[in-house]
Amino acid sequence: MYFHFGLQYQCMDCKTLNLSYAETGFFSKLALEYLSKDEKLRPFYNAFPSVAAIGDAIERRKKTATNRQLLVRVLQQQYEAVPASAKVAANLALLEKETTFTTVTAHQPNIFTGPFYFIYKILHAIRLAEQSKEWYPQYDFVPVYYMGSEDADLDELGHLFIDGQKMVWNTNQAGAIGRMTVDKALLELVDRIGAQTGVGPYGDEIGDALRTCYRPGISIQEATFGFVHFLFARYGLVVVIPDNAELKSVAASLFKDELKNSRSVAIVATTAAQLTAAGYKVQAHSRDINLFYLADGGRHRIERSGNRWQVVDTSHTFSEEEIMQEVDAHPERFSPNVILRPVFQEMILPNLLFVGGGGELAYWIQLKEVFNHYGIPYPLLVLRNSFLVLNRKQAVLAQKLGYRPAQLFRQLHELKNDWIKVHSEKDLDIEGALAGIKLVYAGLEAQAGPVDATLLRHIEALKTTTSKRIGELGKKMLRAEKRNHRDAMNQVTKLKEQLFPLNSLQERIENFIPFYAQYGSSLIDTLYKHSLGLEQEFVVLEEL
Template sequence: MKDCNGCIDYKETHYFSKIVVDYLNHAEPLQDFISFTNDLEGIKNAIESRKINTVDRKLLVEGLKNQYKNYEASPVTMDNIEALLNDNTFTIITAHQPNILTGHLYFIYKILHTIKLSAFCKAHFPDYHFVPVFFMGSEDADLDELNHIYADGKKYTWETNQKGAVGRMLIDKAFVKMVDELKNQVEVLPFGDDIISLIQEHYTLGKKIDIATASFVNAIFSKFGLVILIPDDALLKSAALSIFKKEILLSPSKALVENQNKKLTDAGYKSQAYARDINLFYLKENARNRIERNGDIWNIVDTDIQFTTPQIEAELEKYPERFSPNVILRGVFQEAILPNIAFIGGGGELAYWLQLKPVFEYFNIFYPVLVLRNSFLLIEEKSAVNAAKLGLSLKELFLKTDDLVDAQIKKNTKNPLSINSSIETLATVFDNLKDQVVTVDPTLLDHVSRLHKMAIGNLNHLEHKILKAEKRNQNDRVQQIQQLKSRLFPMNSLQERIENVIPFWSRYGKEWIDIIYHQSLSLEQQFAVINLSNQTDL
C-alpha cells in the first residue's frame, strides 16, 4: 500500500450501524423520517424552506456578542456573527459536549466538516452566506464521559469532585496537574511545547470549562470564521420559552418519540434515545436534575424543590437558564434559535435525530438536513511502511485483527492449510457406508450420520491446529499485523473514537489542522484514510 490516501464506504468499515448505512444509501424505509436528502438538492430545498422558518436574529447576535466578550473573535468570525442579522445568511451546525482538551479526534473532525460544508455551500449558492457553528453541549452532566483523554494510548483523567453541568465546572488544581503530566509525555515531540502552551493559555485556574473550551476551540478555528455558541445562556433560552412551557405543561414529546420509535422498529431499526415525560432538566448551581410531574406538582428529582403550576411558569419566565433540554429537545432548542439548514453529527446522533421529526413538527420548528460527520483513519509513516510491506489494501485494514491474520497467513504460505478436499473425500466414504448399512439395517443410518458429523468436527479442529502451527511459523508477520492494528485501531475501536488531537499536533504542528481541513469532504459521505507522511507539503 504505497499510498494510504483514499476513501471507502462506511459499510465496508464494519463500524457503523445498519440505520446509518441505510440512511447514507437513501434507503426507502427511512425517507419518512427526514425532511431533506443529504445532497446538494436537499441543501437547496432546505434553504428555501428555512426562509419561511425564521428565528430572532437580533437576539441571537446579541447573545453571541455577549459570549465573545470572554474570548476574542477573529475578524472573519465577527463578520460571520454580524452576517447572521441578514436574512440571506444561514448556519451549518455541529454539536458536542465540552470534553476536556476536545476529547476524541472526531471532535476536531466535526468542526472541520462544518467549516468545509459551509464553504462548499457558499460556492454552490453564492447568493447566500453560510456560517459554521459549533453548538457546545455545555450542560451535559456526565463527567465520566467527558473527564479524560487518550494520548498515544495513555489515559489522562481529570479527577475532580465537582458536580452538575460539566460546562459550569471550574478549572481546578487537579486539572492543572493533569496537564502537567501530559506535558511530560509530549514536550519531547517537535511541537509538544506549542500545544501545551496553547492549552495552558486557555485552560487557566478558576475558569469555567465551557469558557475554557470555547476559548481553546476559538484559538484553533477562528481563522476559518467558526462561531461558537454556548446554550447555557438566559437570553438565548428566552427565545425558547414557549417550547419549554409546552413540554412542562403538556408533555407532548414522549408519545411522539415512542410512536416514531415503533415505526423505526417496524422498519427493522433500533431506537437510540429514550424520551421521558418531561424532557427538560432543572439546572441550578452544582446540579442538573430531572423534572417529574405528580398531579399539579412538579418535583425536582433528588432535591426538596417543588413547584406548583403557577410557580414553575414563573420560574421559567424569570430564570429560563435553569431549564436544560435533554437529548430529545436539545436539537429543537438549537433550531429554534439559529437559522440553520444542516446538522452534522456522528452515527449515534443521526440515529436519534431520526426519532425526532414529529417533535420538531409539533413545536413548529425547522428540521434540517442531516449529514454524517467526516471520519478519518490517520496513518503515520511507520504504519504506512508496515502496511505496504504486508501488502494490505484499505479494506483489509478494517478487518478484525484475527480475520486479517488468518487471511494473511493463508495468503503467504506455500503449505496446504485447507482440508476441504479431505472433507469432500470423507463425504464420499460415508455415502458409501450408508449404501452399505442400509441393506443390512436401515436404523444404523442415523449412527452413520452422527459419525460423519463427528469426523467433520475433528477435521475442522485439525485444520484449526494446522493454521495455528502456521501462525507460529509466520510469527513475525502475525506480530507485525497485530502491532499495526493496535496502532491504527486502539482498543479495537476506530482511532477517532479513542485518540486525542494532542499527540498529532505535537508531531505535526498546527498545520495538522490544515491537513485535515484540506482532506475533509463536504457531502461525499465516505470514510477517508490519510497517509500523514504524504501530507507534509500542505
Template sequence: MHSIPSQLHYSQTGFFSKIILDYIDQKEQLKHFYLHTPDVNGIKEAIAARKKFTGNRKVLVDVLTQQYNVVAASPQVKKNIELLSLPQTFTLCTAHQPNIFTGHLYFIYKILHTIKLAEYLNTHISENNFVPVFYMGSEDADLEELGHIYINGQKYEWETEQTGAVGKMKVDEHLIKLIEQISGQLTIFPFGEELLQLIRSCYINEVSIQDATFKLVNTLFEEYGLIILLPDNASLKRSMLQIFEDDIFNNKPSEIVSKTTDELGKHYKVQAHPREINLFYLIDGIRSRLIEKKNIFHVEDTNLRFTAEEIKAELRDHPERFSPNVILRGLYQETILPNIAFVGGGGELAYWLELKGLFQHYNIPYPVLIVRNSFMLIDKKVKALYEKLHLDTTDLFNTENLLINDLVRKETKNQLYLSLEKQQVSDLYDEIKKTVQQIDITLVQHTEALKTKAINHLNALEKKMLKAEKRKFEAQQRQIKKIKSLLFPSGELQERVENFMPYYARFGKDFIKLLYQNSLTFEQRFCVLNEA
C-alpha cells in the first residue's frame, strides 16, 4: 500500500477538546498541571527523576517472563524484557482495555506511536535503552464499550451473559459465531483468510479475553519488540499496598485530586472526579466499587461486607482483588514500570492532567504526556471523489452544509449575494434618517428599526436564493454526503469507530508497516493518509 501523507493541526479537525488543544499549544494556564514538556528535553527531565526512584525491576521482569509463557516471545521481545533488568532502561507506555478484536483503529495507532517513539529515543539518547510497553486494562468491566466493533459502518456485538472484568471473561460460542458473521466482510480481500486464521487462533473457546488479546497484539507487533503487560497480578499489586490502604482508610487521593479538579474546572471540563475510595473489588464475575458506611466496607451491588481488619487482611493476602480506578491506575502503572512517557488520547491525557499533585504526594515520578497519533485513512475512490469536487484534506473536516454551500458558491454562474443591494438599502435609510431628524427626533429610532428589518428581509432572500440554487447541484451534494459518511461514520472520526480488520484484510502486514512509517514522535499533528 502506497500513501500520500499530509498533516493538520488538531484544532483544524474540530474533534478535540479545548484542554488537549491548549496542551498541544503549551498554553500558559495549563502548565501548572503537568511537569515535563512533550519533547526530548522533557524526556531527559523525566529520566533524571526516574533515576531517583527505586522500583522493583526484578519483580517486573519475573512477571513478564511468566506472562509470556502463553506465546512464543520473539527475539526482539525477549531482548527488551531482559533490558528491563538494567538501570539505564526505561519504558514508554500506552494503555488500553482488551476490546474484542482490538476495538477501534486508534488502538493500533497508539501502540505504533509508542513503538516509534522508543525507536526515536534509542537513536537520539543512545546512552539509555527505551522499550515500548502496552499496558492492558484487562480489569475494566464495561462490556458495553468493549464488546462490539464496527466494520464498514456495520456494528457487530458480542452477546454474552458474562459479568465482571472483561479480561477475565471467556471466549464463548457467541463470540465464535460473531467471528463467522464478520468473515464475509473480510474474505473478499487478499489477506482476509490469513487474518481470519489469526483471529480464530487467538479467540479459542474458553480462552480468556485478556489472553486472546495478548496473543493478537503480540502477533501484530512482536517484530517491533512491543512488551505487553497484564497488570492484574498479585506480585505487581503488592507494591501498591501502602497507597491502597491510604485510599481506603484516609481517602487521601480523593482529597488531593479534588483540589486539582477544583482548580482545573475553572478553565476546562473535568474528565474524571475522584471518589472517596478509588478502588474496585475484583473477583470472578464481579468488579464493583468499594464503599465505606459506618466503618464497614461494602462491595457495591453485592452482599460482600468487610470490617476494617478484614479489609486489611484481604488486601495483604489477596492484593490482586483490588482494582484501581482511573484516579489510581496511573499511579499503579508508574510504580511498577520504569516509565518516562505516557502516550494517550485526549480523554486519557485530560485525566492525567488532574494527577500531578497525587504523584508528588506519593513521590512517584510523573511521566511526559504525549498526545497519541491520529490518522484518517482515505482510499483511492474517496480521494478521486473529493478531488473531483476540488476539495482538499482540510476542507473534509468542514460540516456537510458548509461544504455544499461553498461548492455552490464556487460553481454557480448566478449572483447569490445581495451585498451591494444591502449597502444601497442601508445608505437609503441613512438619508431618510437625516430627513426625519429635522421633523421629529423620535422618528430616528423607528427609521433605524425599518432599516434593520429591510436588511433582514434581504438576508432571508439570500438564503432562499442559495437554497434554490443548491437544487441544481444535487449530484454533487450526494457525493459530499457520501464522502462525509465514509470518512466520518456516525459523524465521528473514523479512528473512533472503525476496526483495523478491513484494512489488514486488504493490505496484510503492509498496513501496519505503512502506519509505522507515518507515525510521528513529538510532532503532535493529525495525519491524513491518502492511498496513492
C-alpha cells in the first residue's frame, strides 16, 4: 500500500524491468526513429516531448481560445448518468479555468475495452497530467479519455480475447459503433465472460460492473463511458464523448470548409509524399472530403459532384446552401474521419500532450500542416506505455527455464534453442566441424590452384555444399535433442503462447478482465504506480 496525490493505493507485490522499445523487436521503424529523434522526422512534428517542451506548449495553447464553458456544460450533462466522483467533479471545475490544460489519449469504444493497452494508454495520460503538475505547479492538468465512438469498423471493435479465446459480438447492427445499443448477443457475451472469469477473487466485482454498465438498450458509447468511469474515476479521469451536437458546433467552420474547399486532401498528400520520400509508410489516406454523414443507422461517405453533395448509399443530397445549413442545424450528423478527427479533438480541448500507439503516432505525424492551416496548436506526441505482465506462475516458470525477461521477446524456436544450448549435456556445436571444413578446402585450394585455376570454382562449390550439409546435420541434431527434452520444450511453448498470444504482444491481444478478476483494483493501482511519463520505455512486470 502507498499514497500518492492524497489517494491510497493497494498494489500487487511485483518487480519491474524497463527495456528499450527496440529491444522488444515489436515496434515499427517510424516509432523507433521518432523515439531516437531521427532528423528525418523532425519536420513532421513541433517538438519531442520534454519538460521544456511542455512549457512551450503551454505558451502556445494560451494563445488559442477554447470554449471552456460549453465543454464543461456538455461534460457535466454526460456525467449525470454515472455515479458521482469528487475527483472528476474537481477536474471538471478546473477545466473552466484558463490555467488548466489537458493530457489526452483517444480510443474507440471496443467492447469491454478490447485489448489490454486500452488501460495502459489511459494510465499514461493520467501519469503525464500528474507529472506536468509537479513541473508546472502554477497550472492544472486534467487527464482525458477521448472516445472515438463514431468508428464503424465492427470487425475490429466487436471482439475481444479472454485467456486466448476470441469472443465475438454477433450483432446485425451497423454504422457508428458508439451509437449501437447493447443487445441480447452482447449480454450473452457478458455471461460467457462471467462464467470464465467469475472464479477469480474479484470475478464477481468485475462481472457486476459489466452488467451495470452494459444494460439492455443503452448505447455502446454510454456503456463504455460508465465502464471507464468505474475503472478510473478515483484518478480524476475525464471521459469525453465527442458525438455531441454542442461539441461539434465548435467545429462548424472546419466542417464547412472541408465540404466546400476540400483543403485537407492536398495538404495531407504533400506530407505523405514527403514521408514516402523519407522512407516511411503512409498510415492514413485522405479523401476529397474527410467527413462522414451519420444517418439512417449508418456512417456514410460524402461525395461532391459539381454543386451537389451526395451522401453515398442514401437518398440524401444537398445543394451548397442546403449542406451549409445542415452543418449549422445538425452538426452532430457530420463525423470527421482519421484526417480531421485529431483537429476536431484539439479544437474542443485545451490540450498539450497526446498519448497514442505506434499507428496513431504515424498518422498524427501526417497532420501537422493541417493543424497549421487551421491555426490549431499541434500537441506533443507521446508513444503510449507498454507492459508485459507475468503472473506469479509465469514468472516462476520463466525463472525455472532460465530466461531473462528480455529473452522472452525472442521467437519460440530461438527460446527453445537457448534452453537446449544451456541445459543439454550433448555436444551440439558444429562450429568446430565447419571450421575444420574450411581448413580442408583451403588446403585443397592451395594444392589445386597452381595446377589449374579453374578448379577453384569447383572447390568453392564443394565447400559450400559440404558446409550446407553440415549445417543441416546440426539442425537435425538440435531437433532431436529438443525431442529428448519434450517436457521442457512444451513448457517453453506454453509460456511463450501465454505471454505472446498469436505471436503478438500480450497487450495487443488479451483483454484486462481476467487480470482484474484475479487482482481487483490493485491491478490498476500497480500499473499506475509503474506507468512511465516521458521516459518512453517498455515495462516488464513480474508478480512475486
